[in-house]
Amino acid sequence: MAATMTMNTSLLDDDVCPVCQTDRYLNPQMKLKVGPCFHKMCENCIERLFAHGPAPCPTCRQTLRKATFSEQTFEDLSVEKEVRIRKQMSSRFNKRREDFKTLKDYNDYLETVEDLTFKLVNEIDVETTKQAIDRFAAENRELIKINADRLLNESRMATHRQEMLRKERQQQREAYLKELEAEQLAKSEDRKSLIQELATSDKSAKTILAARQAISLKKTSMRKTEVKPITASSVGSTSMFSDSYRWMQQNEDLDRRQQEEEEDQANDNFDPVQSLYMDVELGVGYVNSVNNNKAHAGGLVYPLLTSSIGVKDLYVEPLGVGNLSQVAKAGGYRNAFGYERAIEDAHTALYLPGL
């Protein structure tokens, strides 16, 4: 979990700032940072050296700025460097399995990327490598952009899912606790009434106890059979749905689109929810769209497979939409509800296996 991840460098006891030779013993608060040339320096030294703008690194003479220093994540600086290079690489080389015809092609691609990265990391043929990378980036500009967007969407979806899962579990736990509490309450209540009965009734204590025993046995067996499914499915599914609803509301930019959509309704224009996917030539991919015109009929979504044809051309009107709209209205659907489901489905469609 990124949020809870707090780097505590105090564990690295043998830290010494190579510039001022201060060590952890003298200055327990010392923080070492790493510049783009991968030389360490303590914060004080950075303040001192780069107070008046760019200055050369004391170790390698490369010109550096204060802002370029960042905290060290890895103990091993070579890994730190590698990861930074990978970060740059991953922003360009983001092709996916779906972008290739065969697994072998994909693996070959992965290997070339790895080769390039490896060269950069170990500083072999840096110039030619960089050229190759630029060439690739130029050739695949559009695909890179699409994949970047996809990635963004996916990560958003993943966060959302995680959040939903967490909430669901919490709900389950609460339900369980409530159940326990109710049971406890019933038990104590039972006890009270038993004592009451024993005190007031003129039946013998034995018969009263026996009757009680029978009742409580029945109850426990009832509980065993009954309670199970309640906590299992129904709580889970409703919470899933209501949660996703809430998420949609929180998700600002989607929300805004949704509002626009509602405003645009009168125009009868085609207005897909995710404009990102529209009118782009995709080799293989999904286009998720909601036809605004018919959407209020019940939130229908058509994941379409496009090659070079526009989304609009492929749109097929489903049968009986008019009737459906009647039904939907009778069912009390609000438009917004339909859109939410549409968006939800659009996102889940991303998780379909490659076609």
Added chain:
Amino acid sequence: MLFHIDDLPVYFPYDRIYPEQYAYMCSLKQTLDAQGHGVLEMPSGTGKTVSLLSLIVSYQQHYPEKRKLIYCSRTVPEIEKALAELKRLVEYRKSCGLNETILGLGLTSRRNLCLHPSVSKEKKGKVVDARCHNLTAPWVREAAQAGQDIETCSFYEELERGDVRELVPDAIYTLDDIKELGKAKKTCPYYMARRLLSHANVIIYSYHYMLDPKIADLISKELSKDSIVVFDEAHNIDNVCIDSLSLDIMRPTLEASSKSIAQLSERIETMKQQGSEKLKNEYEKLVQGLQDTLAARDEESIMANPALPDDLLHEAVPGNIRKAEHFVAFLKRFNEYLKTRLRVLNVTAETPSSFLRHLKEITFIERKPLQFCAERLSLLTRTLELNNLDDLASLQRVAALATLVATYDKGFMLVLEPYESENATVPNPILRFACLDASIAIKPVFERFSSVIITSGTLSPLDMYPKILDFKATVQESYPMTLTRNCFLPMVITRGSDQVAISSKFEVRNDPAVVRNFGNILIEFGKIVPDGIVAFFPSYLYMESIIAMWHEMGILTEAWKTKLIFVETPDSAETSIALDNYRRACENGRGAILLAVARGKVSEGIDFDHHYGRAVVMFGIPYQYTESRILKARLEFLRDEHRVRENDFLTFDALRHAAQCLGRVLRGKTDYGLMVFADRRYARQDKRSKLPKWINQYITDTSVNLSTDMGIAIAKKFLRSMAQPLETQAQLGVSLWTLDDVLARQKAQKEKLERVGGVHQQLQQQYGAVEAQRMMQARASGDVYMEVD
């Protein structure tokens, strides 16, 4: 004796049989006929092993399918016991004039079987494995055959020369036998046993060979599907399953694996400089997606994939770890990432998927290559022809973590604990990859084999195991114990002589009054019980604090007057010395007291039969440490997935251990002993109902709510009556059957069946054969469940 169960002739190597043994065999046969799984609980010390073996061997030999028996037990002594029993059985069958060939053998680790003059001297199992590997790896042998001066193992070479089947005549081999045979033929007993597994009729080995995917893949892969798998002493099987998929990573592990990574890359460099073709070959094969051919000879591989066979990916290794140097860099990155995780100073718990996401964010490692990590590493070590694999152990762990975390999502949890214990100030971080779902590891076993039988002395409540292991049992049964005299007396002491309630509940466990009352129980029983007393505590920590308090109160000196006192410690060597001396003390003089811990070594697999244990005292209820994060996560998982309530599971777990401890005292029907439950909570119905039927059956209402002095009075009377000589004759017909009794019983059964059979025919006329069959089965299973209830 020979008798028939239905049409099956059963050879039983003794003249007398216990009724519960007979009943047990009947249920077993039912299970095997139905090709289903079974859960059977049978009182300890009533000859479970022999009845199991004699029925299954008879079954196997009688039917043409000759289904193989795979008998899994827990410890080496138990395996040896079972092998000895099997040997006696087969000899008996021979003496009955049966002309059959049965090959049965046990398998254990190299450490126990090795004959090599220097390797066998090693003490640690891992070292023996690694050294054995150094001598027998294919490239080592190739080099030696090419005339290079490299040491190989003559025993292994001898085995390679001949055919195993010719070397070993059909018979039953105990572990010692196979070692002797190896000595005589100058061949390696370990590999001999391993190669014989696919030919053997009966295999006896440890759980791990079946459940731990790392080993099971190597050893148990080729066993046929219709084999009968038996897990004996299986009350802990869920923990074994969980352990086999869990991993702990600590700082030293990561440091060692860093070193190994450096070694690997060095080795790759030198190999490249030497212009070796091997790396290139490996690469080419990987490009073609042919890693399977590389792993063809898997007998030598001791680095197996930690994931279960069903979850393995059968496709080409991803492109970004195809080249050796890329893979090493990949490992390095992952390792460094783990290091940064271990620097965190607060407790974190996360799911594998969130771990993977963070990993990707920071190091750009994808899931796919991670999944292949373990496999790729074992390929690489093979290509690099690395020796001294024990140096690589840490790196293997890291790779195993990588594979597991990328393969499994549900039912697993990563927990980082920065401090060893709660009040430690020096951080010693530990990253635990914990499996929460016991059913994952055992699932392939249930799916692959048609009959799996889980049996033990303590499996109550029976429906818990099918739930937590997620399988359907065709037969689940618990047998009561038939006794001529009540030879064990369970009693629940709820308060001391001063009427203060005793309990190991957290709030009162260190209360001086409670501790004193616990002490008084020990002193008083020390006075009246002859020979040995074993006392169990819930944990080491609690035992230590109580012993210290007893010392201050003078209770130890008081107990000392009647018995010597021995203590179990976490150190196994120390404990075995204590046990040895305890036994000696029981054989001489006034006997001794052994203070032990539930879940400890003494509570599992060590018998206190006859005078070694005349009384067992369980101080408190051995609950697990409930603040442990992993336990909490597991409880939550059980609640959400299997609908097992937290309290139910905790009580179940505590009581199976309590029952296990107390069951130690009784090993057979001529034995006798006291079972003392010293905690007021045992008096409650929810606790008592979770004890095995055979113990529960003898807990009478008069003995559930005793004070110490009342308990002593009852115990005195019991011991006095038990000390009278016992005639075998008296047992006959009641708790011991001769052949006549068996036949009489069968006759009665038959008559009953005929009555039922009439019903069957009626049904058949009404509904047709298939439907009638089904209805009868429903009836029969209904009967079974009724009996369990």
